[in-house]
Amino acid sequence: MNKADIYLRIKxxxxxxxxxxxxxxxxxxxxxxxxxxxxxxxxxxIRAWIADSLKNDPDFLRDPISxxxxxxxxxxxxxxxxxxxxxxxTYENIERLSQTVKRLIGVxxxxxxxxxxxxxxxxxxxxxxxxxxxxxxKIFDNEFSKMKVDLFKIIAH
Amino acid sequence: xxxxxxxxxxxxxxxFVEEVVYAIAYVSGLPNAHPDEVVIFETGEIGEVISLSQxxxxxxxxxxxxxxxxxxxxxxxxxxQIPISDEMLGRLIDPLGNPIDGAKQxxxxxxxxxxxxxHGIIGRESIKKPFETGVTIVDLVIPLGKGQRELxxxxxxxxxxxxxxxxxxxxxxxxxxxxxxxxxxRLLDIRGRHEYLIQKKxxxxxxxxxxxxxxxxxxxxxxxxxxxxIAEHFRDKGMDVLLILDDMTSHARYYRxxxxxxxxxxxxxxxxxxxxxxxxxxxxxxxxxKKGSITCLPVAESIMGDLTGYIQTNLMAMTDGHIFFDIExxxxxxxxxxxxGLSVTRVGHQxxxxxxxxxxxxxxxxxxxYSEMQQFMHFGAEAGENVKRVLQLGxxxxxxxxxxxxxIIPINANILLxxxxxxxxxxxxxxxxxKRETEQVILAxxxxxxxxSQIDSLINSSxxxxxxxxxxxxxxKIIIDKLNRSK
Numbered sequence: 001m002n003k004a005d006i007y008l009r010i011k012x013x014x015x016x017x018x019x020x021x022x023x024x025x026x027x028x029x030x031x032x033x034x035x036x037x038x039x040x041x042x043x044x045x046i047r048a049w050i051a052d053s054l055k056n057d058p059d060f061l062r063d064p065i066s067x068x069x070x071x072x073x074x075x076x077x078x079x080x081x082x083x084x085x086x087x088x089x090t091y092e093n094i095e096r097l098s099q100t101v102k103r104l105i106g107v108x109x110x111x112x113x114x115x116x117x118x119x120x121x122x123x124x125x126x127x128x129x130x131x132x133x134x135x136x137x138k139i140f141d142n143e144f145s146k147m148k149v150d151l152f153k154i155i156a157h
Numbered sequence: 158x159x160x161x162x163x164x165x166x167x168x169x170x171x172x173f174v175e176e177v178v179y180a181i182a183y184v185s186g187l188p189n190a191h192p193d194e195v196v197i198f199e200t201g202e203i204g205e206v207i208s209l210s211q212x213x214x215x216x217x218x219x220x221x222x223x224x225x226x227x228x229x230x231x232x233x234x235x236x237x238q239i240p241i242s243d244e245m246l247g248r249l250i251d252p253l254g255n256p257i258d259g260a261k262q263x264x265x266x267x268x269x270x271x272x273x274x275x276h277g278i279i280g281r282e283s284i285k286k287p288f289e290t291g292v293t294i295v296d297l298v299i300p301l302g303k304g305q306r307e308l309x310x311x312x313x314x315x316x317x318x319x320x321x322x323x324x325x326x327x328x329x330x331x332x333x334x335x336x337x338x339x340x341x342x343r344l345l346d347i348r349g350r351h352e353y354l355i356q357k358k359x360x361x362x363x364x365x366x367x368x369x370x371x372x373x374x375x376x377x378x379x380x381x382x383x384x385x386x387i388a389e390h391f392r393d394k395g396m397d398v399l400l401i402l403d404d405m406t407s408h409a410r411y412y413r414x415x416x417x418x419x420x421x422x423x424x425x426x427x428x429x430x431x432x433x434x435x436x437x438x439x440x441x442x443x444x445x446x447k448k449g450s451i452t453c454l455p456v457a458e459s460i461m462g463d464l465t466g467y468i469q470t471n472l473m474a475m476t477d478g479h480i481f482f483d484i485e486x487x488x489x490x491x492x493x494x495x496x497x498g499l500s501v502t503r504v505g506h507q508x509x510x511x512x513x514x515x516x517x518x519x520x521x522x523x524x525x526x527y528s529e530m531q532q533f534m535h536f537g538a539e540a541g542e543n544v545k546r547v548l549q550l551g552x553x554x555x556x557x558x559x560x561x562x563x564x565i566i567p568i569n570a571n572i573l574l575x576x577x578x579x580x581x582x583x584x585x586x587x588x589x590x591x592k593r594e595t596e597q598v599i600l601a602x603x604x605x606x607x608x609x610s611q612i613d614s615l616i617n618s619s620x621x622x623x624x625x626x627x628x629x630x631x632x633x634k635i636i637i638d639k640l641n642r643s644k
Contacts, residue, residue, distance in 0.1 A: 131231075
């Protein structure tokens with residue numbers, strides 16, 4: 001495994017934040033325990049799949065601090081696609097969504113999901129400052145604004 | 158302007174406030190934002206894009222409420238525009254065009270951009286019409302013309318504002334539209350001046366555009382641009398407009414603050430490199446045009462009488478002269494404390510009649526001579542007859558130039574009195590009595606129709622000052638009869 005595998009498994013903004021936390025922990029521990037701190041932290045305080053990836057990466061073994069700083073910088077610079085949806089997503093939903101996004105836009109893209117039940121259905125998508133509203137709420141609002149005069153007349157009678 | 162959701166739906170771009178540094182917000186997103194574009198925050202506040210970088214859009218905040226990190230922002234695709242209406246006459250407004258005098262909102266408004274290119278040479282005309290300030294020393298020695306840009310410069314508390322208000326009263330009485338931009342001053346002063354104009358019954362010809370020192374720096378920065386746009390609105394209707402920008406040194410300070418916060422490279426005295434450009438571009442919008450005119454009186458504050466400050470010299474370079482209020486003259490009790498020797502008018506003389514030009518020349522020469530004689534007397538030299546005569550006349554001229562606040566003196570009354578002084582009508586009168594007697598003549602001129610016509614025709618029939626003086630010597634009753642001297 002290498003850095004690309006880690007990037008592939010970072011799906012959401014929360015994943016990225018958690019990875020950055022772990023990287024910070026590794027960097028700070030490298031100055032502890034007479035040089036053994038990094039190994040101890042890698043074996044005990046970091047998620048296993050990340051620890052395995054790092055241990056198997058020759059670039060990490062050669063210069064761990066530079067490697068970790070580069071990793072942190074890369075992850076912090078990932079593009080984000082923000083989506084507001086009307087339901088609580090399951091793990092499978094997130095997995096599928098992330099795979100689709102990484103396939104269509106690129107591996108270095110994170111998804112940020114916001115739960116908003118008032119959207120009724122569909123999603124609001126924000127990517128690189130562009131805003132698109134594909135929700136049922138918008139469709140109903142548009143329909144209502146077209147029909148509201150007639151509706152009010154009916155209600156009045 | 159529509160609301161946040163409208164622009165979010167129609168333009169389809171969104172940004173998020175990442176950082177707020179006093180008057181500047183750094184916003185991520187908004188991929189197609191462009192400089193000077195107006196943005197709306199989800200809280201309903203507005204801002205203006207001032208610069209773009211790879212990651213962020215820099216936005217000048219125009220809101221009085223604090224902006225929080227994470228707030229959503231949309232762009233509007235529009236440049237900054239303000240509502241302009243004829244209903245603004247008589248009103249006190251803020252730089253966003255909202256009334257702040259507690260009266261009703263404006264109904265029939267049109268929109269105008271505040272940052273316009275100055276008018277080209279084709280639409281302009283040379284200064285031809287005189288601009289009467291009602292202040293004797295200015296009208297006679299440093300005359301102004303309609304469309305002139307004249308800097309008013311002086312230390313704090315030297316009577317600059319009173320002079321500006323006198324100009325405003327004089328011009329409002331003549332039917333000009335007067336726009337008074339108060340830039341970043343105390344709320345108490347703004348209210349005081351507003352009440353003063355109401356009390357003088359000229360507010361119906363005036364618009365006050367005011368920003369106080371407690372307003373956001375962005376709003377203060379916009380104040381003179383908004384005032385200029387309103388002036389252009391009335392100019393385009395063929396009207397003569399007086400625009401007072403009080404004061405441009407404060408404006409420069411606020412712009413410096415904004416620029417330094419926006420991490421612009423500081424130049425001389427920490428002002429940004431484009432400070433000359435932004436002021437010149439603004440003041441260049443005034444002038445005399447084929448249709449209407451904008452007479453602009455920007456104000457600059459000097460420190461300890463120093464005329465060589467950065468902003469002060471910049472403003473001098475972009476105006477058609479300056480009127481200097483001297484703190485020393487003020488301390489000597491001269492009102493207005495205008496220093497005729499250090500004041501300049503570059504185009505005002507061309508709007509004068511030949512008689513006025515001649516009088517102006519005579520007075521200027523005399524004032525130089527009088528100043529030299531005064532310096533000469535400091536050495537304790539024994540004065541000859543000629544020197545004594547110059548000094549005596551000089552003292553009387555000083556008394557003649559001394560003017561009470563709010564006292565507007567018509568130009569022809571001033572010319573008559575100057576000719577009377579030269580004709581020796583007040584040779585035997587003490588300096589203290591001169592003021593009282595000249596006021597009697599002015600009162601007669603202002604109140605008696607027949608007398609006014611008589612004086613006007615006398616002045617119109619004289620081409621040079623000597624001729625007028627001779628006429629008055631021959632017929633001194635024209636003045637003497639109006640004086641209540643004990644026989």
